[in-house]
Amino acid sequence: MKTEIYTPERNVVDDDRTTIERTILSDYKYGFVTDIQADEAPMGLNEDTIRFISAKKNEPQWMLEWRLKAYRHWCTLAGEEPTWANVKYPPINFQDIIYYSAPKNKTNSKSLEEIDPELRRTFEKLGISLNEQKRLSGVAVDIVVDSVSIGTTFKEQLAELGIIFCSMTEAIQEHPELVKKYLSSVVPITDNYFAALNSAVFTDGSFCYIPKGVRCPMELSTYFRINAENTGQFERTLIVAEEGSYVSYLEGCTAPMRDENQLHAAVVELIALDNAEIKYSTVQNWYPGDKEGKGGIYNFVTKRGICKGNNSKISWTQVETGSAITWKYPSVILKGDNSVGEFYSVAVTNNYQQADTGTKMLHLGKNTKSRIVSKGISAGFSNNSYRGLVHVSKNAANARNFSQCDSLLLGDKCGAHTFPYIEVKNNTAVVEHEATTSKIGEDQIFYCNQRGIDTETAVALIINGFAKEVMNQLPMEFAVEAQKLLAISLEGSVG
Amino acid sequence: MLRIENLHAGIEGKNILKGFNLEIKPGEVHAIMGPNGSGKSTLASVLAGRQDYEVTEGSIEFLGKDLLELSPEKRAGEGLFLAFQYPIEIAGLSTINFIKTSVNEIRKYRGQEPLDAVAFLKLMKEKMALMDIDKSLLSRSLNEGFSGGEKKRNEIFQMAMIQPKLAILDETDSGLDIDAIRIVANGVNTLRNKDNAVLVVTHYQRLLDYIIPDFVHVLYNGRIVKSGPKELALELEERGYEFIKNEISVEEEV
Ligand SMILES: Nc1ncnc2c1ncn2[C@@H]1O[C@H](COP(=O)(O)OP(=O)(O)OP(=O)(O)O)[C@@H](O)[C@H]1O
Numbered sequence: 239m240k241t242e243i244y245t246p247e248r249n250v251v252d253d254d255r256t257t258i259e260r261t262i263l264s265d266y267k268y269g270f271v272t273d274i275q276a277d278e279a280p281m282g283l284n285e286d287t288i289r290f291i292s293a294k295k296n297e298p299q300w301m302l303e304w305r306l307k308a309y310r311h312w313c314t315l316a317g318e319e320p321t322w323a324n325v326k327y328p329p330i331n332f333q334d335i336i337y338y339s340a341p342k343n344k345t346n347s348k349s350l351e352e353i354d355p356e357l358r359r360t361f362e363k364l365g366i367s368l369n370e371q372k373r374l375s376g377v378a379v380d381i382v383v384d385s386v387s388i389g390t391t392f393k394e395q396l397a398e399l400g401i402i403f404c405s406m407t408e409a410i411q412e413h414p415e416l417v418k419k420y421l422s423s424v425v426p427i428t429d430n431y432f433a434a435l436n437s438a439v440f441t442d443g444s445f446c447y448i449p450k451g452v453r454c455p456m457e458l459s460t461y462f463r464i465n466a467e468n469t470g471q472f473e474r475t476l477i478v479a480e481e482g483s484y485v486s487y488l489e490g491c492t493a494p495m496r497d498e499n500q501l502h503a504a505v506v507e508l509i510a511l512d513n514a515e516i517k518y519s520t521v522q523n524w525y526p527g528d529k530e531g532k533g534g535i536y537n538f539v540t541k542r543g544i545c546k547g548n549n550s551k552i553s554w555t556q557v558e559t560g561s562a563i564t565w566k567y568p569s570v571i572l573k574g575d576n577s578v579g580e581f582y583s584v585a586v587t588n589n590y591q592q593a594d595t596g597t598k599m600l601h602l603g604k605n606t607k608s609r610i611v612s613k614g615i616s617a618g619f620s621n622n623s624y625r626g627l628v629h630v631s632k633n634a635a636n637a638r639n640f641s642q643c644d645s646l647l648l649g650d651k652c653g654a655h656t657f658p659y660i661e662v663k664n665n666t667a668v669v670e671h672e673a674t675t676s677k678i679g680e681d682q683i684f685y686c687n688q689r690g691i692d693t694e695t696a697v698a699l700i701i702n703g704f705a706k707e708v709m710n711q712l713p714m715e716f717a718v719e720a721q722k723l724l725a726i727s728l729e730g731s732v733g
Numbered sequence: 734m735l736r737i738e739n740l741h742a743g744i745e746g747k748n749i750l751k752g753f754n755l756e757i758k759p760g761e762v763h764a765i766m767g768p769n770g771s772g773k774s775t776l777a778s779v780l781a782g783r784q785d786y787e788v789t790e791g792s793i794e795f796l797g798k799d800l801l802e803l804s805p806e807k808r809a810g811e812g813l814f815l816a817f818q819y820p821i822e823i824a825g826l827s828t829i830n831f832i833k834t835s836v837n838e839i840r841k842y843r844g845q846e847p848l849d850a851v852a853f854l855k856l857m858k859e860k861m862a863l864m865d866i867d868k869s870l871l872s873r874s875l876n877e878g879f880s881g882g883e884k885k886r887n888e889i890f891q892m893a894m895i896q897p898k899l900a901i902l903d904e905t906d907s908g909l910d911i912d913a914i915r916i917v918a919n920g921v922n923t924l925r926n927k928d929n930a931v932l933v934v935t936h937y938q939r940l941l942d943y944i945i946p947d948f949v950h951v952l953y954n955g956r957i958v959k960s961g962p963k964e965l966a967l968e969l970e971e972r973g974y975e976f977i978k979n980e981i982s983v984e985e986e987v
Pocket residue numbers: 744745747749767768769770771772773774775776
């Protein structure tokens with residue numbers, strides 16, 4: 239099933255008349271570059287690159303073998319980049335990328351105090367304090383710059399509860415049995431083109447393990463920053479929630495403004511065992527490129543969780559405002575009986591940004607439920623597509639799905655598209671899909687103006703109203719930030 | 734407070750107001766009546782600063798300022814309020830949140846501190862009682878699913894919260910039941926004082942029984958063709974617009 243619900247016409251409008259048409263790029267305030275020495279791999283990709291990365295990280299042999307296997311698989315896919323997404327970009331030259339870049343000599347700081355002051359200032363600028371005394375209350379942070387994790391806060395406090403929260407590099411060293419057991423158990427290395435690439439060259443990421451019956455007392459958060467030029471960021475995140483445990487995890491991302499496109503191809507895997515719950519929130523604000531569509535991050539990400547145990551729950555919440563191109567479908571495999579999958583998404587595209595994002599809910603167990611709420615906001619010349627699959631397998635008795643896909647258009651040179659796919663193999667399933675498309679009208683703006691509210695604020699009120707159901711899902715500490723981000727990324731797109 | 738001189742305005746190349754003159758002094762209530770399509774809402778939109786309307790000639794002075802130079806939000810900041818004939822809806826934005834933003838943006842324009850939650854709540858309760866408006870309505874999305882009457886009442890509630898210097902009510906009475914008309918009129922009257930003024934656009938004498946105008950003007954074909962005391966409204970109600978149209982054609986022949 240494939241329905242294209244709305245494709246706006248690209249008509250020329252009289253600029254003097256229609257205020258909504260004018261688009262001015264807001265300043266991307268995270269676009270600075272930090273001047274730090276980097277330790278880099280030679281440009282390009284071959285088996286030596288992979289050996290280089292593996293050696294840099296002091297990896298055990300099994301890990302290197304695993305990477306090489308992924309690489310060899312990826313090589314067989316050469317030229318088979320996925321093309322089904324509703325996005326357009328010139329072919330990526332994978333030999334033009336540096337696959338490993340680490341801030342020099344500042345890696346593996348045993349103490350956060352040892353972090354390069356320049357890097358520390360970068361994070362202060364981004365509003366993230368590495369100083370545990372001044373930290374956002376109740377949030378533990380892991381920081382990944384380019385290819386490596388530079389430090390994790392609150393590790394000791396978490397360890398007392400048996401919670402492991404560390405960089406992927408460290409997890410491979412310290413907890414190989416867990417990594418071996420779960421890595422690629424949800425996203426196999428052969429899953430797709432970018433997942434294979436990531437498996438071959440991933441350099442860092444976060445690892446979380448919540449033991450049986452433990453409710454993680456604070457938000458766990460990873461902050462990803464691309465700093466170096468010509469690099470790609472390939473991170474790998476793995477979260478395991480044992481029986482009856484709970485964790486809420488948040489990731490944030492930014493990158494400098496550059497004319498060249500940079501590739502970010504991450505893989506995230508979540509595993510929830512019996513009665514466990516994982517809440518995964520993303521605030522993605524990679525550099526979107528300039529007003530003409532030059533530069534920006536290609537964000538090609540595979541995120542998947544498995545509700546492996548009965549009564550388990552996985553909830554994805556994403557606020558996607560950045561990236562030149564986003565290709566991302568956080569999914570849930572509902573294997574355990576009575577398990578629940580949720581996907582809440584706000585995707586904003588402005589100027590020439592392109593987003594093709596959505597989810598897959600695979601109902602395998604009995605009485606499984608899923609809920610999809612997708613809010614797409616398009617402005618400028620951008621294209622915003624929702625693509626979602628709801629699959630109910632033969633044995634998934636009494637599966638329930640509800641999907642709501644709403645699109646909001648600012649102006650009439652942008653596009654909103656909805657591609658819902660529904661496959662039902664069990665006739666006890668109830669699958670509901672609703673979709674709407676609306677425009678921010680001059681009438682709404684004028685009404686606000688008449689009440690003393692300027693156009694920027696009016697747009698912010700309208701889009702926040704539109705996105706409210708999703709924003710409500712975000713942890714309190716980030717909801718306010720995310721609201722501001724929405725407003726900033728659409729700044730100047732109306733009025 | 735408001736002086737409109739020789740105003741010519743239109744939309745999409747169509748001239749609608751053709752030499753409109755009006756002066757409103759503080760403390761006054763003016764009523765504008767006129768047949769459908771005569772330009773009443775156009776006047777309200779031009780005063781409020783709607784961009785798609787083009788002013789081709791004339792001037793508007795508001796409280797000593799050139800109104801046409803000001804953006805719509807600045808006009809609101811200066812004290813101009815329009816109760817819309819057709820209030821719009823905004824999904825997901827609670828009415829109360831909207832009004833709070835409005836009140837505080839206007840305060841900001843005037844260099845005042847924003848109202849804190851306590852002060853805002855106090856003001857809100859007072860005006861809710863005045864307008865007999867229910868709290869549950871205010872927690873709903875702005876005008877979404879409101880009945881016609883609820884929308885109109887919400888407009889006047891906002892007016893009560895904002896306390897403008899000049900309020901323009903564009904057919905606020907249409908769609909209101911008899912009790913609601915009294916409540917709305919009562920609200921408007923309570924807010925009246927020697928420093929502010931009201932411009933009421935209506936088709937019916939009924940509202941003017943409650944909000945007693947100092948002047949009644951008849952708008953026809955883009956101009957005021959007749960002005961008089963409140964009794965003029967009664968006469969219009971009885972005789973319709975025909976007699977005015979006849980008067981005009983006689984005048985024009987002369
Ligand atoms: N966007 C537009 N394009 C063309 N003509 C318009 C437009 N908007 C309004 N008009 C016309 O301008 C004239 C005046 O309209 P306006 O809404 O001001 O009348 P009104 O006096 O408020 O009428 P009513 O009593 O029905 O509310 C009408 O003939 C209307 O059709």
